[in-house]
Amino acid sequence: MQQHPGMRIDVQGGGSSAGIFAAQQGAANLGASSRELVAAEKKLHEIAIAWDGIAVIVHPSNPLGNLSLEQLRQLFQGKITDWRDLGLPPHAIDLITREEGSGTREAFEHMVMGKTEFTPSALVQDSNGAVREIVAGDPYSLGYISAGLVDERVKAVPIDGVLPTRENVKKQSYKLVRRFLLVSRIPPAGECKAFVDFILSPQGQGLLEAEGLVGVK
């Protein structure tokens, strides 16, 4: 903002669908989304600005060393409900998912669940932060959050032997990677284009990296 003193940017939250909806309606020049566009939304212009891994997290005291994608699916299908089934001391797993409609949940569903449904027994929380908060406090819990938000209070579990580190996300050797998009009704022009160019510039990408995301450039 210091370099562009005359520019005004209004920011509004509400989730990926809200961002896409606002862009479709023309209420916003750009909508931000953490999920892919569905067929009906494909008319929008999409600009990928960053990669983000979805990290599967457990309590730091949890010794779990690896999960296969198949095990992860069975966990969230409700077929694995006890830590015993994963080779740990027996105790019920407190499974945490996100609310219906969340971008993180949709990406997870798309990459892990396929056509199958989440178990209704899973706890539902309405933000990455809330999931992390519970996992940080509960030694028997397992949840998933944006990899950029993993901190020292929780532990990311390797999926098929790969940890969601920056390099692994960038190389896509980590399985659960999604794109962050900016979408617009018309191709960005003027100030709007300047903003997009800024985000894709080394400086903008650096800012995204500082937030824990992985740049596309």
Place this chain on the structure above:
Amino acid sequence: MDKEKFIERVLFLLALSSISSLVIITIFIFVEGLPLIMHTGLKDFILSSHWAPTKGFFGIGAMIVSSLLVTLGAMVLGVPLGLACAIVLAEFSSERLRRLLKPTLELLAGIPSVVYGFLGVIWLVPLIRDHLGGPGLSLLAAAVILGIMILPTVISISIDALTAVPDVYRDGSIALGATEWQTVRRVALPAPSSGIITAVILGMGRAVGETMAVIMVAGNAIKLPASVLDPVRTLTSNIALELGYAAGRHREALFATGIVLFVIIMILNFSATLITRRR
């Protein structure tokens, strides 16, 4: 037109506008929600527990049961506490103590529900998880938090009901040789029983309608709970959790959830009115 009439008219219009907002809200909820109930069928909507709105399954059975269970739990915890508190304040305490305690209790009603929820997450949930088992976010946690939240409603209405009992009743009872406790139990409590039941029902309405604190401590799983340590999702939580993202049928389903909630609250309020009128 003279000034008197004019002011009357203005006040009448203002009164009307507050009622009309209720009517408009009601109409809006029903217009938005009824198509889905027609589409799914009332029976499937209310009795099925399969809720996967983006896949076309709209069953809120488990949530109705959960809402009722959480409310029942809150009543079991909150009513005896509230009633005991009201009896002490109205019957056994000095005027000075009452002057101090009643406003304090009413302050309890002014604490935002998100603060109750936060306390629940930080203090109550780990307590339940470590000592009783389960994930901590549970039916029990929600019931305890709600039990505390309904206290001000239950206490202040019960006190009003108790203090409305004329002192001659008490004096008569004492004069006949009854102890103070006998007087409270046989005279002061039964006389305003309709007022106390109203207090309970209004507390119930508060418990059914509470959203924020419940979302934070109840765990929000869609399944029917098998024990008090299981996570539950109430009707209000369902709406608040998913409305931000919902579109199309999903959105309609959330309004339909609102209709069910509306009907439950209406039934509670009507019974409260009926009971008070019986006096």
